[in-house]
Amino acid sequence: MSAEAREWVWEYSSSRGTARLVLLSIADRVPDEQCVAWASVASLVKRTNASRTAVRDALVALADSGELEVLKKLQGPQRSAVYRLPRAAAWLAKVAEAAEEEPEAYVEPPTEADPVPEVDEKRLQRHGIWPRKGAETGPSQRNPAGAESGPSRRNPTPRRAGIRPLHGTDSGPQNRSEPKVNRRYSSSGTGVTTADAWEVDPASRAWAHQQGHLDRLGEEGLEAADAKWRAHRSGHRPRSAAAWAADWRSWVAREHSPDRPRLRALPGGESAAASGMTRAEAHTAALLAALGGPTPTGTEA
Template identity: 75%
Template sequence: MSSDAREWVWEHSSSRGTARLVLLSIADRVADDKCVAWASLTSLVERTRASRTAVRDALTALDKSGELKVLSHLEGPQRSTVYRLPRAAAWLAKVATAPRTDPDAYVEPPADSDPVPELDEEAQKDLRRYGIWPKKGTEPDPSRRNPTGTESGPSRRNPTPRRAGIRPQHGTESGPQNRREPKLNRKGSSSGAAVTSAADWQVDPASHTWARQQGHLDRLSEDGLRAADAKWRAHRARHAPRPAEAWAADWRAWVAREHAPSRPNLYALPGGGAAPAGGMTRSEAHTAALLAALNEPTPAGTE
C-alpha cells in the first residue's frame, strides 16, 4: 500500500519542497489502506537530508494543510510518532468503492469533502502487527518490539547507550592508552635523556674513533675535520636542542658527505666504477655527489 500512498502524494498533494519530501518519507512506510505510519524525527532528518528545524516546520505546515495528522493516542517503536495521511486514505477508499466490474471506470478526483475512513478499535488492533500500539493501552504484551527491524533503533527493553565503545583509560588523547606505555619526551621535559644545543655539544671519543676507522680523518685531515665541524655547528646553530646521541648521529652523517678541501669533485659519483672509500654507503655517496654538484661553480656560457 505504500506505493498507492506515494502515488497520491505525487499526483494530488499540494505540498512543496521539504514538506513534500517529508510527506513522501512517511507515505513510504504506509502498510495498508488506512494510510497510517510511524516515523521518528531523526529518521525523517536522515531521509530528507534537511535540518531538524526544517523538518519540524514541514510537519507543522502539513498538519495545517490537512494532508498529515498526528495520531497522539498511538505510538510506534521506540515511542516514535504515528502519522496518518487522511486525504490519501479517503482517496483509496473512494477507489475501493468504484465498480469492480469495470476496472477502467472513471473515478472522480479526490476532494476535501471525501469522507475519511475512521480508525475503529478493530483497525487499531490490525496496526499492532506494524509496531503501532495505543499509548495508554491496558493490555500488557511483552512482544511490543519493532517487528520490521527498521532504522528506529534496537529493542525497547534495553536500548544500547549511544556512543558506547572502547575508550582510553584516561579519557584523553594526550596520554597513552596503556598505563605502562611511557610518554614521548618533549622539549623541556624533565624525563628521559638530557638535551643540549649544537654549539654546546662536544665530539665524543666514539665519534672521533668512527671518523678515523671509516677513513674520514685520512680523507679530510685534521684541519679538514675541524672545518667540517665548524661548518656543521654554523648550520645547526638555530636548531632546537637534542639529546647528545642525536647530535652525534647528525654530526657523523655531515662528516660522511663532506668532501676534502683539495678534492672539490667527490669520488663518490654515481657510476664512477670504483667503490666509494671511507666506509660510505652507496646512498651516502650519491647524496655527497649531489651536494658537491651544488657547490661547483657554473662554467661561463652554460647558463
C-alpha cells in the first residue's frame, strides 16, 4: 500500500520542499490502506537529507495542514512516533468503495469532505505498532516527532552537580602538595635502588663472560672496574635494577685492560716524570724503542 500512499502525495498533496520529502518518507512506510506508519526523527533526517530542525518544522507544518496526523495513543518500535495520512486513507477508502461497484469506474479527486475511516489498532500490531502505555507518555502536539526526537532545545538537560565530600574521596590524595609515591626517581618505588646497593646480577656477569670482557680484564680487573663504577655513580639518583645493569655493562665495555701499556712509560720501565722528559719526548722515545732506533738520549734500544 505504500505505492498508493505515495501516489496520493505526488498527485494531491499541497506540501512543498522539505515537508513534501518528509511526507513521502512516511508514506513509503505505509503497510496497508489505513495509511498508518511509524518513524523517528533520526530516520527522517537520514531519508530526506535535511537538518533535524527542518524535519521538526516540516512535521509541525504537515500536522497543521491536516495532511499528517500524530496518533499519540500509539507507538512504534523503540517508542517511535506513529503518524497517519488521513486524507490519503480517505481517498483509498473512496477508491476501494467505487471499485466494488464498478472496477473501471472513474473516481472523483479527493476532497476534505471525504470521510476518514477509523483506525483498527489490532491490525496495526502486526506491523509493530502498539498502544502507548499511559497518556502522559504521548508526544506533545508541538513535537510531532515523539519520544525519539531528542531532548527539547528550550529545556536542556542540566549538568550533573553532585555534592563533593569535604575531605575528598578514597580514590586518591586530595592535597596537591602531597608527593607521589610512584615517581620515577622515588626511592620508595618498587625495583628502585642506588648504585651502591645494586648487586651484579647473574645475567650481567654472563654477559661479561660472553662478550670476552671477563677474559680481557680478569677477575681482579672486573672487580676494579666495578669499584670504580660505584665510586662514580655514588652521587646519582636511585634507578631501577635494569637501568643500573645497562649502565654497568656500558662502563665495563669501555674499561681498559690492566696490562695495557701506558703512554707515559719509557723503555726499561722508567716513567717520563722520573726521567725529566716531556710528554712529547716520552712518546718519541717509546716509538723509537719500538722501531729499534736510537733514543733521544742517543742510546740504542
